[in-house]
Amino acid sequence: xxxxxxxxxxxxxxxxxxxxxxxxxxxxxxxxxxxxxxxxxxxxxxxxxxxxxxxxxxxxxxxxxxxxxxxxxxxxxxxxxxxxxxxxxxxxxxxxxxxxxxxxxxxxxxxxxxxxxxxxxxxxxxxxxxxxxxxxxxxxxxxxxxxxxxxxxxxxxxxxxxxxxxxxxxxxxxxxxxxxxxxxxxxxxxxxxxxxxxxxxxxxxxxxxxxxxxxxxxxxxxxxxxxxxxxxxxxxxxxxxxxxxxxxxxxxxxxxxxxxxxxxxxxxxxxxxxxxxxxxxxxxxxxxxxxxxxxxxxxxxxxxxxxxxxxxxxxxxxxxxxxxxxxxxxxxxxxxxxxxxxxxxxxxxxxxxxxxxxxxxxxxxxxxxxxxxxxxxxxxxxxxxxxxxxxxxxxxxxxxxxxxxxxxxxxxxxxxxxxxxxxxxxxxxxxxxxxxxxxxxxxxxxxxxxx
DNA sequence: AGCCTTTGACCAGCG
DNA sequence: TCGCTGGTCAAAGGC
Numbered sequence: 001x002x003x004x005x006x007x008x009x010x011x012x013x014x015x016x017x018x019x020x021x022x023x024x025x026x027x028x029x030x031x032x033x034x035x036x037x038x039x040x041x042x043x044x045x046x047x048x049x050x051x052x053x054x055x056x057x058x059x060x061x062x063x064x065x066x067x068x069x070x071x072x073x074x075x076x077x078x079x080x081x082x083x084x085x086x087x088x089x090x091x092x093x094x095x096x097x098x099x100x101x102x103x104x105x106x107x108x109x110x111x112x113x114x115x116x117x118x119x120x121x122x123x124x125x126x127x128x129x130x131x132x133x134x135x136x137x138x139x140x141x142x143x144x145x146x147x148x149x150x151x152x153x154x155x156x157x158x159x160x161x162x163x164x165x166x167x168x169x170x171x172x173x174x175x176x177x178x179x180x181x182x183x184x185x186x187x188x189x190x191x192x193x194x195x196x197x198x199x200x201x202x203x204x205x206x207x208x209x210x211x212x213x214x215x216x217x218x219x220x221x222x223x224x225x226x227x228x229x230x231x232x233x234x235x236x237x238x239x240x241x242x243x244x245x246x247x248x249x250x251x252x253x254x255x256x257x258x259x260x261x262x263x264x265x266x267x268x269x270x271x272x273x274x275x276x277x278x279x280x281x282x283x284x285x286x287x288x289x290x291x292x293x294x295x296x297x298x299x300x301x302x303x304x305x306x307x308x309x310x311x312x313x314x315x316x317x318x319x320x321x322x323x324x325x326x327x328x329x330x331x332x333x334x335x336x337x338x339x340x341x342x343x344x345x346x347x348x349x350x351x352x353x354x355x356x357x358x359x360x361x362x363x364x365x366x367x368x369x370x371x372x373x374x375x376x377x378x379x380x381x382x383x384x385x386x387x388x389x390x391x392x393x394x395x396x397x398x399x400x401x402x403x404x405x406x407x408x409x410x411x412x413x414x415x416x417x418x419x420x421x422x423x424x425x426x427x428x429x430x431x432x433x434x435x436x437x438x439x440x441x442x443x444x445x446x447x448x449x450x451x
Numbered sequence: 452a453g454c455c456t457t458t459g460a461c462c463a464g465c466g
Numbered sequence: 467t468c469g470c471t472g473g474t475c476a477a478a479g480g481c
Contacts, residue, residue, distance in 0.1 A: 285456055287474060300473070304454085313473090 239325040280335045281305070283312065296323055305333045 283301035290297050296315040303310040313326040 284454080286476090288457070289472070289474095291472060292470085293472085298472085299456095311473095 281331060282336055303331060308332050
């Protein structure tokens with residue numbers, strides 16, 4: 001059968017997938033830059049210092065999200081998370097330009113709850129900082145900025161496995177007591193108001209992070225649900241909403257709708273459709289089947305990017321709501337440009353990209369390429385600067401050359417990025433620095449002689 | 452024309 | 467070896 005060889009090839013690809021790099025999100029870099037004393041490089045300096053808790057000490061009241069999981073699971077849709085106290089500056093990537101705080105922060109304040117903050121107390125020293133962030137086309141950068149970002153547990157040891165993650169529907173049931181952030185577990189918890197993510201396992205595939213973020217956010221789940229991820233032995237990610245009803249349905253508060261500007265509403269509405277393809281990547285459905293292990297039909301999707309091994313399985317309930325998404329492997333390419341989905345001609349986007357920095361109020365001035373590049377720069381710096389360890393794998397290829405890194409210092413990059421993020425809160429941006437892809441390719445070369 | 456979805460059939464793994 | 471099950475293929479049709 002013709003498909004057999006193809007299948008074998010795919011399996012080889014999967015087998016060749018590296019234990020993906022430990023991610024630290026680009027966003028966390030920005031954030032740290034802001035609530036820290038300053039420069040980007042200092043942020044890394046902190047991590048290089050191997051002091052796992054020095055950040056938490058600085059921030060004092062950081063919330064251990066592990067303690068939030070059970071409560072949030074029960075009350076995610078109903079009550080503000082009082083346990084989360086706003087950590088000044090933590091989410092103020094745009095602080096300088098917006099002294100009143102972020103949009104969501106203001107919303108939250110008006111709504112009577114505070115914005116959760118990132119618990120970086122578990123972050124500790126960084127052995128590897130490689131965290132691309134991809135804000136998919138439908139995801140409001142504001143949401144991401146004011147959401148918890150993935151912070152990996154530096155104390156966790158990298159898993160020798162290929163990066164399988166399991167995201168269970170019941171956070172509590174999969175959260176080992178006091179080990180939520182152990183080697184094999186991370187959790188992130190979108191809940192009422194700004195979302196909150198708590199940790200990321202070292203070795204967790206960054207593309208998976210992106211996908212998780214993308215899917216969860218774009219499915220409109222950021223307000224109401226709870227997720228848990230558990231790493232398994234295969235390169236697979238399973239995403240389940242706490243409750244399918246809440247996760248993948250649009251549910252914006254009137255407060256938000258009131259505040260959201262037109263573009264943003266539009267963005268949300270488009271972002272919250274239940275199409276599993278709407279995670280920023282392009283997918284082609286290649287099968288559907290009613291499996292016994294699930295009461296819902298399972299659909300099979302492949303990433304349409306050439307040679308990209310990523311597949312995903314999506315299960316939907318009868319009413320069309322997604323009950324589970326399982327990702328396999330990791331993307332070996334950047335997030336596709338959003339214009340393909342939005343219908344905006346590439347030339348237009350490029351033009352906007354050129355001018356985005358000159359148009360602080362631009363809604364659609366997504367400096368996609370610029371952000372990608374900047375993000376790449378940061379990631380590259382991560383890869384090179386942390387522990388003085390060179391990045392694993394070959395030179396970045398998927399992004400072309402790395403000259404931008406050489407031509408911009410970290411401060412400029414972070415500053416520019418912060419500004420762009422700030423401005424992009426009214427538009428759509430894409431940040432991507434998928435280091436995983438590079439390592440994937442690297443690993444392939446090392447592991448799979450056939451490629 | 453190209454891409455995507457649908458859907459029945461095929462294949463491999465497992466007990 | 468056989469049957470079950472999940473995953474994939476690929477033709478057909480739709481957009």
